[in-house]
Amino acid sequence: MTVDQTYLVILGAGATQASHNARILAQHGINQLGQPHPHNADLRIWDGNLTTLGHQNPHSVTVAANAVLPPNMRVAAVYHWHARLTDGTWTRCTPNADGATPITVTLAHTRQENDQ
Numbered sequence: 001m002t003v004d005q006t007y008l009v010i011l012g013a014g015a016t017q018a019s020h021n022a023r024i025l026a027q028h029g030i031n032q033l034g035q036p037h038p039h040n041a042d043l044r045i046w047d048g049n050l051t052t053l054g055h056q057n058p059h060s061v062t063v064a065a066n067a068v069l070p071p072n073m074r075v076a077a078v079y080h081w082h083a084r085l086t087d088g089t090w091t092r093c094t095p096n097a098d099g100a101t102p103i104t105v106t107l108a109h110t111r112q113e114n115d116q
Contacts, residue, residue: 026053026085026101033083033090033101039068046083046090049105055080056104065106076109 026033033053034046043064044051050065058078065075083090084099093100 026083026090026103031085031088031090033085033103037068040064043068046103046105049107050075051106052104053101054104055102058104061104061106065108069108072111073108074111075106077107079105079107081105 032044034044034051037043037045037050042052044053050061050068052061052064061078062075069075081103082093082095082097082100083103084093084097084101086099095102
């Protein structure tokens with residue numbers, strides 16, 4: 001391994017650790033990302049949407065979210081986003097932003113009477 005390769009491995013490990021630390025703070029820190037859902041510990045409520053920390057399988061998140069949504073609502077879409085804590089507030093950001101935490105966000109809508 002060359003010096004350049006070693007440096008890249010160290011940078012990669014540092015970035016992985018920073019992302020891991022950001023996820024821990026998002027879930028357990030003073031300024032948590034949203035609030036835990038009372039009926040599913042894997043889901044969080046952030047900005048009016050059901051969210052999970054990390055980029056999770058969209059189908060699994062949809063199933064979990066639909067299970068806790070009221071009967072008149074369902075998940076319409078699932079997205080992989082990033083958020084970071086800035087001045088005490090969580091906001092969406094680019095994946096390469098300092099403190100970027102990967103999240104999976106569900107967008108739900110009210111069922112129409114003819115929806116199945």
